[in-house]
Amino acid sequence: MELIDQVSISALSxxxxxxxxxxLEYTNDNTNLEDFIELRNNIVKELCFLTNTTEEQFVTYLESSN
Structure with a gap:
């Protein structure tokens, strides 16, 4: 198996x-382990950078399709 250096999210809906x-938010709330909220924040921060949006705009966009 090849090592994975980066993960692509292009296939995720x-x-x-x-x-x-x-x-990740739910798991952090129920375990109080900061690693989960840090991972959530890092993912959202990177996606906001890539889409040139704020966190609020990005999450609202994701929620609007549900």
Missing amino acids: KRDLLLIIKA
Whole structure:
């Protein structure tokens, strides 16, 4: 198996991205492990950078399709 240096999200739907973000929030809330919220924040920060949006705009966009 080849080592993976980067993961592509191009195959993920908006719904999948929203589920990942919400799952990380839920897990952080229920375990109080900061790693989950840090991962959530890093993912959202990178996606906002790539889409030139704020966090609020990006999450609203993901939620609008559900």
